[in-house]
Amino acid sequence: MNDIERNDLIDWFKTTRKHTEAICKPLMVEDYVLQPIAEVSPPKWHLGHTSWFFETFILLHFDPDYEAFNPQYNFVFNSYYESVGERVIRVNRGNLSRPTVEQVYDYRQHVDTAILRFLKETDVSAELKKLMILGINHEQQHQELLITDIKYILGNNPLFPVYNAEYVTNKQCSAGSSLVFQEGVYEIGYQGDEFCFDNERNRHKVYLNKFAISSELITNGEYLEFMQDGGYENFSYWHADGWEWVKKNQGKAPLYWHYHHGEWHRYDLDGFKVIEPDVPVCHISYYEAFAFASWKGTRLPTEEEWEVAAGQLNWGARWEWTESAYLPYPGFKKEKGAIGEYNGKFMVSQMVLRGASEATSTGHSRPTYRNFFYPDARWQFTGIRIIL
């Protein structure tokens, strides 16, 4: 690695780490600690866990002089890496007041300083570079999770506190057009020399039937029509599991929507407000996305269709549920060791989402990117695009 490359890497690392802290800027200390549902991790856990990732996979692995900030932090900030020792189980993350927020920031500082010194002094090997880039991408993923989790922590509070009054919500002004693709063999999957996750490989051929896809996302206004047409009361639009979900959760609107004084409102990071009809609908489960598409008499795209069409789609406002289950591509191989736990072990019972969202860090996504969640997940910035 030459000096220019090294400096680029150092800059990228610094920018990324700073951006994480910028996201937390509007928080009060109390906001850092909560875990109101199992899926939502406390912000201070995200801050610690991303630092732990660099400490464990870079510093403790490559730097013989590095001393761990606090050996007990491995127990506290390890997430799901079974191969890296015991860990606080996920549902208990919100039961720990210590380390304090200040201590977690000290931990970040300690790791940042050590990484920067190490990068400057060492000869950056290909393996080290690869893990640094993985760590940066990992931190970017947690940047989006920080935003989703902060939104849940604040939006679940009956006082509906504002995160940032300037927070701008995406608008979708144009009407959707229909993009048609012919039957045939296409290629999907990552190709190139930049970073991608292991689950985006191998690039491979798929055979697709002819399809037409909307260039635009479904809006709040369109979703409201579904609701007002009895969408949540008619099982015929739903999967059996989805219908159980509706009945059990008394589902009748997207997450953060509230019927108030005769009108639908929603909580967003800039506060509580009346639904805007032309904004892409957000915070819906796969079950709801599927039901909406059924009601429309159509279906969601598969991830292959989405990727083939990506160049012509208007995407990036919402993670878009596809009709594809999250499964390995042909030739996928888990890496050895802890890094191999990154993606492969989640390849069952989850659905693929494509695109990116208003909460995704700049430059983090790409047309081959495969996001995945369980079909009942709603706290992510999830939306709908349909086959026409």
Add this chain to the structure above:
Amino acid sequence: MNDIERNDLIDWFKTTRKHTEAICKPLMVEDYVLQPIAEVSPPKWHLGHTSWFFETFILLHFDPDYEAFNPQYNFVFNSYYESVGERVIRVNRGNLSRPTVEQVYDYRQHVDTAILRFLKETDVSAELKKLMILGINHEQQHQELLITDIKYILGNNPLFPVYNAEYVTNKQCSAGSSLVFQEGVYEIGYQGDEFCFDNERNRHKVYLNKFAISSELITNGEYLEFMQDGGYENFSYWHADGWEWVKKNQGKAPLYWHYHHGEWHRYDLDGFKVIEPDVPVCHISYYEAFAFASWKGTRLPTEEEWEVAAGQLNWGARWEWTESAYLPYPGFKKEKGAIGEYNGKFMVSQMVLRGASEATSTGHSRPTYRNFFYPDARWQFTGIRIIL
């Protein structure tokens, strides 16, 4: 429909209905009533439900003279057809001692007589024929479920009662050979004029990479090696969900296996006995099938690969877990009304199984047949085939 066709249909109906009762022949009245876990329905429920299917979708629909045997039976024997009225929820099927077994057999008799009279007297329309064939196939599916559920009811009893001392277990004598298929476009899905389920259509093209698949199923002996090599103690072979399942259920062997006097035994329909090494392993979850394949350094086939290879595989002893999630084929459309609830609404969070099992009714399966269960299901006759 001419008279020969009509007589064939009548014979098929009669044979099928009798076979269901033959399966129940060895049961005591008490065995008909239980539901030891939610997935296992009481045998008398299967007897009633299959009759209800013919009553509801044929007799009450086509025969204006038919009188329901007992209008309350719709409530008791409807399974999941939301569009056909309220129903006893699934987990409560085992809480009903009435109707008695004798009454359920009377109900069957009543429906059989009515169907036979009706088929003889009426002009069998295409729609009627289609529903009769669906009803027969539906009953065949419940024949296999009857066997799996009876096995659970008896095998879960600490007295290990014998169902049938003559019950013969499949043997697999030959060593597996490797079947190789070249990269390219293949066609899968049902094509023809015979019956198939809606989920087997449309026939469509798929692009497959080169693969090699074993001609034979994995045996008890091979699975025991996995167990003895610590397969259930090493998370690296498992999905994250699978590892949770292992820890929660203290999984360490297939269902019905018991370590007894220093040796692994298993319950089968002919009683409790020592494990036979050369019999295909049975009653494993998708999680276990996947972990076994990972331990072998390989993977399960996709359903497309399986179907392409089917002509050269030795199949029929076990339902074979594939690496494919249960999703619609291109062009799949749910039918209108209750019949449309048959398959489509289960297309989320389940995995496809291909082949057939020793418990599958003769003639029921075919190479395009798509069975599906949740990844933790073990009470079916499920087994493993691997990619080589």
Add this chain to the structure above:
Amino acid sequence: MNDIERNDLIDWFKTTRKHTEAICKPLMVEDYVLQPIAEVSPPKWHLGHTSWFFETFILLHFDPDYEAFNPQYNFVFNSYYESVGERVIRVNRGNLSRPTVEQVYDYRQHVDTAILRFLKETDVSAELKKLMILGINHEQQHQELLITDIKYILGNNPLFPVYNAEYVTNKQCSAGSSLVFQEGVYEIGYQGDEFCFDNERNRHKVYLNKFAISSELITNGEYLEFMQDGGYENFSYWHADGWEWVKKNQGKAPLYWHYHHGEWHRYDLDGFKVIEPDVPVCHISYYEAFAFASWKGTRLPTEEEWEVAAGQLNWGARWEWTESAYLPYPGFKKEKGAIGEYNGKFMVSQMVLRGASEATSTGHSRPTYRNFFYPDARWQFTGIRIIL
């Protein structure tokens, strides 16, 4: 023991054992097997368990020649005697189709024959006599449980099958009168030479304030007034735990009551029928009894008050909830061994009920008898008497 005493004991044993079977006479085989809720045991379990009691504590203990009918039955029919080996956990009783009903009757027959032969041949010691009488009283307790459990099994079935069309429900015609007792020291607890349970001893002195108690039980009609006055909607009548219970179970009427065609009905052993206003209310929890009394501006009697007044009360139709928790009397000592597990270990978190019910076997109860259940239990024949 002289011959007259011996014959009396033999007669009592025979009569009791026959009465148990008479209770089961109207059942179908299917009814014997179910356990629709954890508290309800399958009738065949009661038949087996009462026989196991005589086999374990009499035959295997005193008769060196006795051979157990089936050694595995200890596992199946032991209830909660931790000191007598492992057992099927309570919630799994309804998951066993074997032994069959016929086998259980054979077991009873085997035990009866052995007991009768043994009693005729042996010198009946005081200890043996004591255990025989305990076994008979134990069987009488299970006779009432059989009736309550059969009622639940049938009454929980949407077909509402009749147990016995001749079954007569108690009527209460007279208006209640107020019985007044003066302040002072009273004695309660069993005194005498006949059988009593260990929890009825020691007889001891208690100091009571002046109180007035109703001679009669609360009727359906009176309870309906409470319901119609919003009793189930006003938390101020309820314990905090009771109010949680109401909300969680959407409580709005006693067990087995159904609002049907504009009128309250109830299931009883003679079938489904309109509520009779002058019959004592039945199948209510302690929470409901307490709330009713609060609504009336009064309270339930303590068990001490009840016992002091017993001679002047009209009792025997319902087990009457008292305001007393089930705790040991002064000087209470658990017996050694398995018999010591009979009563003492339940002395926490349960409430005392006094009296007897229409389902109690003749001669089984007495004024000092202490029945006990958790405050949410409703499937017993429980009712209300109030302090005036």
Add this chain to the structure above:
Amino acid sequence: MNDIERNDLIDWFKTTRKHTEAICKPLMVEDYVLQPIAEVSPPKWHLGHTSWFFETFILLHFDPDYEAFNPQYNFVFNSYYESVGERVIRVNRGNLSRPTVEQVYDYRQHVDTAILRFLKETDVSAELKKLMILGINHEQQHQELLITDIKYILGNNPLFPVYNAEYVTNKQCSAGSSLVFQEGVYEIGYQGDEFCFDNERNRHKVYLNKFAISSELITNGEYLEFMQDGGYENFSYWHADGWEWVKKNQGKAPLYWHYHHGEWHRYDLDGFKVIEPDVPVCHISYYEAFAFASWKGTRLPTEEEWEVAAGQLNWGARWEWTESAYLPYPGFKKEKGAIGEYNGKFMVSQMVLRGASEATSTGHSRPTYRNFFYPDARWQFTGIRIIL
């Protein structure tokens, strides 16, 4: 009320309010927010709830000029007063990061200022005085809960943070002596003109048998003997519910005890340390207290025995489990309105504890004081005294 009385009341109020804040002094902001188990409320909730009590029952009730600090706080800080509007359900208290700790202190300040001004300006009626004293006693109860909850929040953290290195644990040096009381009529319950809770009245006569009670509490050393003698492995010492509790929770020591490097340690507010044999055992459930007494061949005292003996007992280090269920005294009447919800509605399924603990505020308890918890509660400072 004359000026001296008024000033005394004002001083008492100020001292009490300040003491609450002193308890929280060693906390970090993060510690104020957590609810690791349902029973433990976040410290900031206690701070807010005690202020809400004065605001709701004094200021909003008596002071026409008072303006609520924030009308939404009623929803957030109401605990269980059904009659004072909706509330955040108990298990969700730990899911609220807002109001912040600082805002809660502002709320306290607002209420304190308003109360002090109001008390100085108004003519203090008997009713107002009564509610002020109730509010002060209520706050003292929450002072003890603050200490128990803080201990749980810190002691549940794997880092075992110290609350206060100077925290002094009670020592018990003297050997216990046996205090004997003769059979006869005694009086118990509060008598006098000072404050008592409604559950301490009416003073009434009870008849007690002769008993002997230990003057001292059971120590860690004595409890360790019970553990080492297999107390947690022998069901015969336990209630059936207690034995279920042991098996379900794998109980083998008091709360906060850890076996570490071959020795039993415990967490206390001054940190993690080796068990001290002569300190009264703490943090045990009623089930454990009962099992210990059974193992000793004796029992716990009843609350009547305890109160009669109180003058000669060495008490105040631990809340002492009694063998008495929490039930109303003769003549007990719930007050009208929200204040009536204070005690009466908890009178089912809980056990009485007598005495006080090292965490009880000075002057808060008295010999007639009745504390109460469910039999499985361990996070309070609970201990054991036995009948000899």
